[in-house]
Amino acid sequence: MERRTRARRALIRSRSDTGRPSRAGWSSHPAIRNRGVVAPGVWVDLLLFDPATVADQATFDEPHVLSTGIEAVWVSGVRVWGGGARTDPP
Numbered sequence: 001m002e003r004r005t006r007a008r009r010a011l012i013r014s015r016s017d018t019g020r021p022s023r024a025g026w027s028s029h030p031a032i033r034n035r036g037v038v039a040p041g042v043w044v045d046l047l048l049f050d051p052a053t054v055a056d057q058a059t060f061d062e063p064h065v066l067s068t069g070i071e072a073v074w075v076s077g078v079r080v081w082g083g084g085a086r087t088d089p090p
Contacts, residue, residue, distance in 0.1 A: 048072040 038044050047070065054069030066084075073081035080087055 043076045044074060045076065046072075046074040 038046070049071060050069045052069070054067065056067050057065040058067070059065070070081065072079060
């Protein structure tokens with residue numbers, strides 16, 4: 001179990017901007033201000049996944065096969081993925 005937790009933490013770090021949380025949850029980079037926390041009035045990117053089923057299904061022969069266990073994705077506060085398909089923005 002500890003091995004899976006470490007692997008998940010490494011995955012999250014590899015997908016983040018710096019691999020470290022920004023000071024006070026806010027980015028210091030001017031192009032991405034108001035990010036890093038989930039709160040009203042800020043832009044947020046979120047990935048909702050099931051840790052029991054999340055897995056990469058792509059291979060070298062089939063590189064575009066979608067991962068399993070991804071429930072929903074929000075980019076800049078707008079849901080762009082859910083129910084196994086891309087969602088149209090409002």
